[in-house]
Amino acid sequence: MSSSPVAAFAPLRHPAFRALWIANLASNTGLWIQNTGAGWLMTSLDPSPVMVSLVQAAAMLPVFLFALPGGALADILDRRAILIAAQIWIAAAGLLLAVLAALGLLGAWGLLALTFAIGTGTAVIFPAWAAATPELVPQDDLVQAVALNGVGFNLARALGPALGGFVMAAAGPTAAFALNAVGFLALLWALVAWRRPVERRSQLPPERLPSAVRAGLRFATAVPAMRAAILRACALFFFASAVWALMPLVIREVLGLGPAAFGAMLGVAGFGAVAAGTVLPMIRDRLSQGRLVFFASLLAYAAMALLAVSRHWAPAALAVLIFGAAWLAAGSTLGAAAQMTAPAWVRARALGVYHLAFFGALAAGSLLWGWVGTRVGVPAALLICAGSGAIAAVAVRPWRLVNFAQDLAQRVKARRGEKAATLLPKAEDPASVLKELLHDDSGRVLEVVRYQVDPDDVDGFLAAMKHVREVRLRAGAAGWRLYRDLARPDCFTELWAVDSWTEYLRHTVRLDEVDRAALALVVEMHRGGQGPEASRHLNVEP
Structure with missing residues (x-):
């Protein structure tokens, strides 16, 4: 793609991203209108500085409380469904806010409670929407798609308060709150219209x-x-x-x-x-x-x-x-x-x-x-x-x-060239008497891999193991260590652990082609008679 002003808007050529970006702009503009209207309305309901400042606190606090759990839900459940559910929540809270304001039944604490409810929905949306962006555009357009999301957010930040002030002056807080609800309904419609590709279902139980x-x-x-x-x-x-x-x-x-x-x-x-x-x-x-x-x-x-x-x-x-x-x-x-x-x-x-x-x-x-x-x-x-x-x-x-995956892919390609794929270490199957212990609540599982390395390759091996460490952690390992045998300096032991047997299986399926190539690099440096020896151990409480 040529680098020009036109390239800045290239992600908008993808219909799903374009529809959601426009709807997101409307939604964010409505949110800023609502925040402006809420802050101004509080000066009438309770003009104390503490109560006025609590309006912004009620909008921001949910991010600290719900951004991480909301992101976790978007990973373990369908992101489109999470986004739709959050939009319904926000639209309902916005409509209730408008109705109560129109009926004159909205008090200071009710305004704070509904502002907090709307903030809760947006806290869930932020990570889910960001994580969905790579599904809407190809890799080459991702960075600029993120930039366009930032442009939309800043446009809404610029337009929303100005429109909010105008709407408040012309029609009062009810109209401002109603516009916010309409904006979120627009995004809800775009999400419903989005046909997200069907993911291959894992045979493993869902994460808790x-x-x-x-x-x-x-x-x-x-x-x-x-x-x-x-x-x-x-x-x-x-x-x-x-x-x-x-x-x-x-x-x-x-x-x-x-x-x-x-x-x-x-x-x-x-x-x-x-x-x-x-x-x-x-x-x-x-x-x-x-x-x-x-x-x-x-x-x-x-x-x-x-x-x-x-x-x-x-x-x-x-x-x-x-x-x-x-x-x-x-x-x-x-x-x-x-x-x-x-x-x-x-x-x-x-x-x-x-x-x-x-x-x-x-x-x-x-x-x-x-x-x-x-x-x-x-x-x-x-x-x-x-x-x-x-x-x-x-x-x-x-x-x-550094984009780890791209950097690692380049390093793997430079070292391996056109070598054939190398088989990775494989531990023995669990003993039949222990299989009933292997489940989501099994306790921590430790894998041990032993390498023997030529003395001339030790520096290269240690450099490659830095990438192995990151591969393990990126795939969900709870810990990783590398030890060197004091009696046999050419022998190294890699230890990495996960929280349960199910997590161990998830770790295996999360490895992509580049990850496996990085693991294969260290296997190729092994100089033993056979491949590196691997074994798996289940934590046992005495």
Whole structure:
């Protein structure tokens, strides 16, 4: 695909993605209209600062509570069904909100409860929708599809509050809440119309929610590329949140402008995000993912510093425009890195962890920089944040955003060339007297593989075992270790464990062609009379 402005919209040529993207834009715009209407309505129901601030808390808190379990459900059940169920939940809550507002029966705590209910549905949708994106576009269009999702989110963020304010002024909160419900109904219709390819049913029992959540956390913390995406996202959004948190005060206190200017500034940020999404394919041809995130982060902090010293709307608008572009470029690249790192079996729950970190960094950063702004003033807070954010961007740069599967495939191809496939170690079948113990509650299963390596190949073997470790962890291993025999330095023992016999079987079927090729590399380095010896052990409580 040629890198041009047209390439930026290439994912929209796929009908399913196009329909869902447009519907998602309508849904997100309605959500921002609802949030604006809820915040304004609370100033009438209970104008205390605590209650007004609780509206945003009620919208954000569900992400911390339900993003990971929602992602786990989207992995172990049908993602389309999860998305449809969440949309029905949100539409029902939105319609109830509109009806109660129209009848004059909506109180302050009822508003918070229904806002929390809507936030719960969106918390489930975030990881499920992100995990479904690779099913809607081919691999070549995935990064730009993620960028277009970011463009849509920023467009909704720019348009929603402005439309919400207009609707509230013209027709009141009932109309704002009704528009939100209509937006989610539009997305519900698009999801119902989506014909997701039928997956091959596994013969293994479905994962249980607690173990699925643990597997998602384990994957996100154990796989280096996923850790890097999460860490760099936290570093970016913790500091970048200062602009969104302090923007109203910049407009009102520093520039001396009103709410119309605030809406316009949000629109400028959205336009910057759209512009960045258009040129992003050309930038990606010249910069790796890691360098793109690094330079976009520095650009965002430079824009933040410009906003801090601006005393006129023109340079402030330029700063916000640049910030919106940098925010989209860095954020969409990090999101794509997280999506491409996680294999299909764990993608939604791993992205749930990513979104939890994303929103956690935004919330924590907003609180901190808001507090700093009250202590030293808004311009000084933005300058401090810009400087410390740039330092953080340099500090986290060594964490590489590498697509493990692509990197491993290249390494395997370079080492193996055209060699025939190698048989992997295979342990003996379980003894018949123990087979009744092998089930979903069997307890931990340990596999032991013993290798004998030529002394000249030890360095290469250790390098290859780093990839084996990541293969095991990516497929769901609960732990992995490699030991060297002190008496026989040419002998190594690999140990890896899973939580149950059923998890062991799942681990086996999760291995793809590249994973098996990586395992085959170390088998080819074995110099024993036969292949490496493998054995399986069941944890026994004395």
